[in-house]
Every structure is written in C-alpha cells, then in structure tokens.
Amino acid sequence: MAKELTTESYIQHHLTNLTCGKTPDGWTCDPYKVDQMGFWAFHVDSLFWSIALGALFIVFFKAAMPKKIDSNSAPTGAQNFVEMSIEFVEDNVQSLFGSVKNTLIAPLALTVFVWILLMNLMDLVPVDFLPVLAGHIAYAVAGEGVEWISSPESFYFKVVPTTDPNITLGMAFAVFILTIYYSITVKGLKAFVAELTLHPFGKWLMPVNFVLEMVNFIAKPISLGLRLFGNLYAGEMIFILIALMLFFSSIPIGMLGFGLHLVWALFHILIVALQAFIFMALTIAYLAMAHETEEH
C-alpha cells in the first residue's frame, strides 16, 4: 500500500525519525503507534548514527597513532590530520581557558568538535540515498513478517543526528551538568549560590536576582542545543526543498535544482564546520566560566 508521493508527504517522510518504543502491546517501531509510546520512545536512527560516528571517531584517532614512536620520521597521512585537529583544539582551549588546570577540558573539547563535525557531515550525503537504502534493506530483511513495513517507502529513517533536537539538547545538557558540577566543586556550594542570588542588585532583592540569574543560567544550554539543531535542521530542510525541485518539476528546473544542490552543499560545508567549532568554543567558554571565581 504505497502512499501517493506529494510534496508534503515527501517532506514529512524526511522529517520523521524511526521511533521504536513500548506500547501496551509490547515493543514496536510502527510509526502509526508513536502516540502510544509515551516516555519509552527511542529515535533509533539518531542513536545508531551518533553512536556509529562516535565509534568511527575513536577508532580512526586510535588507528592514526603510530605503533612505534620514531622521532626521525615525519608524520604522514592520517597522523598528520589527527595531530592537526588536536593542535587546533588545544590552541582554542589554551586561549579560552588560560591558566586553569583541568585535564578534562581538552579531551572533552576534541570529542565534542570531531563528533559534532562528523554528525553534521552526514548532512552532505544526498538526502534520499541512505533513507531509501535503509528502507530497501529493512523491506528485504523483515518486510514479510512485519506489518508496518508494507513497502520500502513506508520505512522512516532520518540520517543526520544533529537535526534531532533530542541529540543536540542532550549534549547541551551534558555540558550544563558539567558546568554545575565544576561550579560547585571549584567555587564551593556557598559561592555558587551567592553568584546566583547576590548579583546584580545586592542581597535585599534576592528573589529578583535569582529569577534574573536563573533565566540567564537556563538560557545557556537551551540556546547551545537549539543553535546547532536550528542550523542543521534549516540546512537539511533546504536540501529537501531543492530535492523537491528535481522530483516534481520540468527538466530545466530540475537542472537548476542540481546546480543549487552543489551551491548549497558548498555553502553548507562552512556552516557544518562553523557550528561544530562554535559548539566546542562555547563548551570551553562555559566550563571556563564555571572555574572563574568572581570578586565583586
């Protein structure tokens, strides 16, 4: 029962995650039962790609390390690339973090940067390639036995993990929890509470201060996560809209769409790298802020 392909169903198809969850009848990935899943609903595609790319990052960086350190030979190939990215991150950490001694920050920044960059780069894979491939594989493997995979097209699969707000906000809140942890361990609970309540109006307007500082405090992780999500979501959306030009129009407009794809992909490389860099820079900056003991 293949649905008719319209503009809206095409876009809907690309914006829906493969969601698996627990319904009253047991575990299922049926897209029509998402409402019944409640809390235990997993975006399996986002999870799969983010974990796979994280594993790729670890394996690649480990494999690039030379087996024997030979000081006479110049580093080649992959080792060069890895050293370059490590130095790039280290420079940024040095300039933003200054003299504070914390050995967690640089590895964290490197992980954040490379992982987000890899996840963002999935955006440059043609929009239909992996979803259709996954649909055909799922149909070939399980199509007969499972009722909700009625055709390859009925299988939802969203490739770019960072266009899923759950992933970006999850990372942002992980950074947020780290900032709270370091605020409390480095400054002490008393100074942390004082920072939230005694600023900017003094101790007699404590509730007002607390509300103002709380807004500031909560806005940080939310804007951090939404910035990455918004950029990548908008980018993905524009890829989908350009792809629509190829499908539903005449040949000249299709050719124009092909050119536009190339132009937007080239421009998007900038956004992809820039957003990964900004997420890393802000992670470092927030953690640096958590280490500063302010004197007013």
Added chain:
Amino acid sequence: MEYSILAAGITMGLSAIGAGIGVGILGSKFIEGIARQPELAPFLQGRFFLMMGLTDAVPMIGVGLGMYMLFAI
C-alpha cells in the same frame, strides 16, 4: 494552515532582518579593524567567524522553527 504560513513568513523575515543588521555591523567593524591594524587580520578573522556564527544562528533557528510550523504542525 493559512495562519501558520503567515507566522512562518514573519518568523523567518524578521529574524533575517535582525541578523542582517548584526552581521553588517560586525563586518564593517571587522574591515575597519583590519584597515587600522592589518597585522591583526588572522586573529580578527577567527573571532569574526565565531561571532558571525553566533549571530547567524538566530535566523537559522527562525528558519528551522518556521519550517517546522509549515510542515510538521
């Protein structure tokens, strides 16, 4: 549905105006800074791109939310 199209248009348009002004000011100051002290250009360039990314994010979030209003609601 008609109102969500209007809302999406306003969201995207107004956020684009704000970011346009912001990036314009940022770019003019960047060029001014380089003109005054050309030797600082590489240093300023990194900061310029960082701030541009931060400014750029607001209309992008607007576009994302606008598209969400159009297609996902």
